[in-house]
Amino acid sequence: MLPDRVSVLVAGGGASGFMTAIVAAEAGVADVHLLEATNEPLSKVRISGGGRCNVTHACWDPRSLVGHYPRGSKALRGPFARFASGDAVAWFADHGLQLVEEDDGRLFPISNSSASVVAALRQAARRAGVTLHTAAALQQVDRSPEGFNGRLRSGAAVQCRRLVLATGGHPSGRQLAAALGHGLVPPVPSLFSLALAGQPLLELAGVVMDPVDLELRLDPERVAQPRHRQSGALLITHRGLSGPALLRLTAFAARDLRATGYSADLRVNWAGSRSASQIEALLEQLRQQQARRQLGSWRPWPELSRRLWSHLLATAAIDPQLRWAELRRVQQQALVRGLTASTYRVAGRGPFGEEFVTAGGVDLGTINLATMESRLCPGLQVVGELLDIDGVTGGFNFQHCWTSGWLAGQALAAERAT
Numbered sequence: 001m002l003p004d005r006v007s008v009l010v011a012g013g014g015a016s017g018f019m020t021a022i023v024a025a026e027a028g029v030a031d032v033h034l035l036e037a038t039n040e041p042l043s044k045v046r047i048s049g050g051g052r053c054n055v056t057h058a059c060w061d062p063r064s065l066v067g068h069y070p071r072g073s074k075a076l077r078g079p080f081a082r083f084a085s086g087d088a089v090a091w092f093a094d095h096g097l098q099l100v101e102e103d104d105g106r107l108f109p110i111s112n113s114s115a116s117v118v119a120a121l122r123q124a125a126r127r128a129g130v131t132l133h134t135a136a137a138l139q140q141v142d143r144s145p146e147g148f149n150g151r152l153r154s155g156a157a158v159q160c161r162r163l164v165l166a167t168g169g170h171p172s173g174r175q176l177a178a179a180l181g182h183g184l185v186p187p188v189p190s191l192f193s194l195a196l197a198g199q200p201l202l203e204l205a206g207v208v209m210d211p212v213d214l215e216l217r218l219d220p221e222r223v224a225q226p227r228h229r230q231s232g233a234l235l236i237t238h239r240g241l242s243g244p245a246l247l248r249l250t251a252f253a254a255r256d257l258r259a260t261g262y263s264a265d266l267r268v269n270w271a272g273s274r275s276a277s278q279i280e281a282l283l284e285q286l287r288q289q290q291a292r293r294q295l296g297s298w299r300p301w302p303e304l305s306r307r308l309w310s311h312l313l314a315t316a317a318i319d320p321q322l323r324w325a326e327l328r329r330v331q332q333q334a335l336v337r338g339l340t341a342s343t344y345r346v347a348g349r350g351p352f353g354e355e356f357v358t359a360g361g362v363d364l365g366t367i368n369l370a371t372m373e374s375r376l377c378p379g380l381q382v383v384g385e386l387l388d389i390d391g392v393t394g395g396f397n398f399q400h401c402w403t404s405g406w407l408a409g410q411a412l413a414a415e416r417a418t
């Protein structure tokens with residue numbers, strides 16, 4: 001049963017809410033209550049990372065870490081200087097959860113199962129004396145002379161001295177923050193794949209090219225930043241394009257894409273960072289050194305997918321049985337264009353990748369990011385995805401939940417000490 005008067009009320013039993021409550025309670029803050037609207041706390045942790053939970057990323061320098069946040073990058077410099085990926089790894093180790101690094105830098109629990117992250121957080125909360133209430137949704141909140149008066153969806157009333165909003169991307173948290181005077185940056189989706197008009201790459205579904213250079217071109221009349229670029233691995237799917245580089249591209253361009261109704265051109269350099277003149281020189285060399293070989297059987301470089309090469313030959317209307325020596329200049333130029341500047345029309349937003357988040361939320365200008373306390377409403381703290389902060393895939397979204405939760409918990413403890 002939730003008492004009608006508590007000291008600290010944390011609304012939202014996800015990653016950021018648990019971190020806040022545990023850190024505060026471990027530091028000696030008494031009477032910490034964690035409200036979770038559903039019957040299952042930490043449900044996103046459980047489904048995250050395809051059921052494995054990508055807890056954070058092996059990016060140890062806070063200055064590099066901030067580069068993975070399309071929104072909030074600058075603001076996170078201070079918070080990450082105090083609690084970054086290395087601190088999260090150590091914190092989880094102290095709480096019985098060992099993380100292991102994969103080749104691409106992502107960190108997962110050694111069990112390879114998100115269940116152990118959920119178990120570690122729940123156990124830490126229990127041991128620290130946090131009281132968890134499930135099926136307890138905070139629906140309404142007002143300021144009071146002693147702090148806040150809240151009302152749950154069940155109708156129960158609760159008073160608290162300190163309130164932490166940790167409600168993630170759920171609209172209810174945004175409404176509560178707005179009711180307490182906070183400006184909200186409108187939510188838009190981030191981290192999605194792209195659908196291409198006419199599905200020109202359908203026959204290549206399953207092909208991965210790494211690295212490619214991507215350039216998204218948007219209408220300069222409608223957006224402030226009409227060009228977005230990313231490099232890395234690209235995955236061709238049945239629906240269009242996905243993979244780390246593409247998801248990173250859509251994350252950084254999320255607002256601009258939304259502003260144009262997801263209308264854009266995407267230019268792909270399948271040769272990665274190599275320029276058109278470098279590829280032209282390479283093809284010239286092949287014309288001479290592989291003169292008698294057929295184009296279809298001799299790709300310009302070994303990492304170029306066979307299926308993609310056949311596709312590019314067909315797009316340039318070049319017979320794959322043609323010998324390299326027989327390649328005419330005009331055909332060679334068409335191939336250089338196909339290899340380094342294939343342009344596709346974006347038809348809209350495709351499905352989300354494995355991880356998805358909301359860009360937008362509580363305006364960072366209204367939050368003191370050293371304590372996560374509101375500048376407009378003393379006694380209120382805001383943490384996690386509810387803030388206008390989001391990262392690209394790779395563990396960065398949880399990292400800012402651990403960081404903001406840790407800072408909020410520390411601030412609650414510091415306040416108690418004074």
Ligand SMILES: Cc1cc2nc3c(=O)[nH]c(=O)nc-3n(C[C@H](O)[C@H](O)[C@H](O)COP(=O)(O)OP(=O)(O)OC[C@H]3O[C@@H](n4cnc5c(N)ncnc54)[C@H](O)[C@@H]3O)c2cc1C
Pocket residue numbers: 011012013014015016017035036037038040041042043044045047048049050053054055056136137138139166167168169170172173354355356357383384385386394395396397398399401
């Ligand atoms: C499919 C998927 C996979 C993902 N995988 C990864 C990954 O591997 N790595 C990574 O870094 N990020 C991942 N993310 C993103 C990550 O899950 C989120 O960034 C993170 O969960 C946000 O944590 P949070 O605590 O702010 O919010 P949430 O995890 O959303 O938690 C908020 C909680 O508050 C509750 N709540 C909402 N309103 C109220 C209310 N009024 N009263 C009480 N409770 C309320 C909700 O029920 C919820 O349990 C993934 C996201 C998805 C959707």
